[in-house]
Amino acid sequence: MKEKVAVLFGGNSFEREISIKSGKEVEKVLKKYGIETYLVDTKYSPVRKLRNMNFSKAFIMLHGKNGEDGIVQRALETLNIPYTGSGVFTSFISFNKINTKKFLKSIGLPVIPYLIFQKSKIKSLKYKLLSYIIRDFKFPVVVKPNCCGSSLGISVVNSLGSLKKAIKKAFLYDDNILLEKYLFGLEYSVSILDGEKLPSIRIETDQKFYNFHAKYFSNKTRYICPGGMNLNEENELRKLSMFVYKSAKCSNFARIDLIKDINDVFYILEINTIPGMTRKSLFPMSAKRVGIGFSKLVLKILKNC
CATH class of the missing domain: 3.40.50.20 (Rossmann fold)
Incomplete structure (x- = not known):
């Protein structure tokens, strides 16, 4: 048919x-x-x-x-x-950042320290209250909406004054937001097609982090594919990404985004179950490195769903 x-x-x-x-x-x-x-x-x-x-x-x-x-x-x-893509359970877990962190912790992986803010429970953002809430965090910190992609609504904050603005901004995108410890390190993206890891990509940006502008508009963002790691690091990255992919019951195609901190520890930033598929997106970029052009990639995803 x-x-x-x-x-x-x-x-x-x-x-x-x-x-x-x-x-x-x-x-x-x-x-x-x-x-x-x-x-x-x-x-x-x-x-x-x-x-x-x-x-x-x-x-x-x-x-x-x-x-x-x-x-x-x-x-x-x-x-x-x-x-195409992953099923209901995997999608539900992966799109919700709080659920993702709980899931990662349940399978024994390190999680970036975080706090949860709920819009319904915050009547007013007073500096004294914020200072008390984040007393165990040191600036800079990251503020992000719980359920939103493409780095929308995310801010890197260096002071208490900026934090208040960042929280208000994040609440424009979701009623639940996270405040995370900011990690200094290198960002990587690992694409997985039908259970097979594609070459990793290291992302370098002149922005504070890999934000919406850096992803879609900046000409200064650099993508290094493969990611330039030594063999041991590449193997560690592959094993970690595949472990997350399989544990979360991802299928068909997905992308795992990570950061390696200054102590060489990998942390999962995101499990992306519907990666972007423009010709400049990370997934097609990684596939192209092993001879899978854009058209072939689209057809493979469709065939194997």
Whole structure:
């Protein structure tokens, strides 16, 4: 039977713009190879409308809430439509930073020290109260929304005065936010395709951290692939990434983002179950290093979902 694929993209999250770019790139490839393909913007067409439309598969290119958090995955399972990426449980765990930290701790991995702030419990941000709450943290610290990707709403803070502004900013993106210890070190990204690790990427930026601007707009961000580590470090990175991938029950394709601190300890920053798929995204960059071009990558993801 000829395949008929729905590329789910757009949506109503803060990452809509990136999702649209990823979705359109995937659509181009599928149509180029003669696959009947339809772009479905879930902001205007809920997944339930796919019922009785005879789609053989869904290629999920939704980023952010209602895309990476398990909601769309559950809806597709209800409709008996196979989909790319990981399942409901993995998506739910990975998109929620608090859940991710609890999960990582449960499997014996080190977790960057953090505090949780809930919007409903903070009536006013008084300096005295903030100073008391973060008494065990030293500046700089990182403030980030619990459920948001693409580094949106994240700030690196060096003073109590800036902290108040950063908390307000993060609350614009989510009602739960985290305050983390800032780690000095090198950032890496490991892409995994069908259970096989692709070459690691070391990320260097002139920003305070790998933020939204550094990811999508800066010409000064450098990507070193492979990541330039010695053999022992590369093996450690591979084992750690695969351990997380398998323990979280990731499938099809995923990306593990990490940081190696000044003591050479790796910490997991994020488990990304729907990596970006523009031609400048990290996953295609890593695949290209081993001879898997963008079109081949898209077709492999679709075939093996």
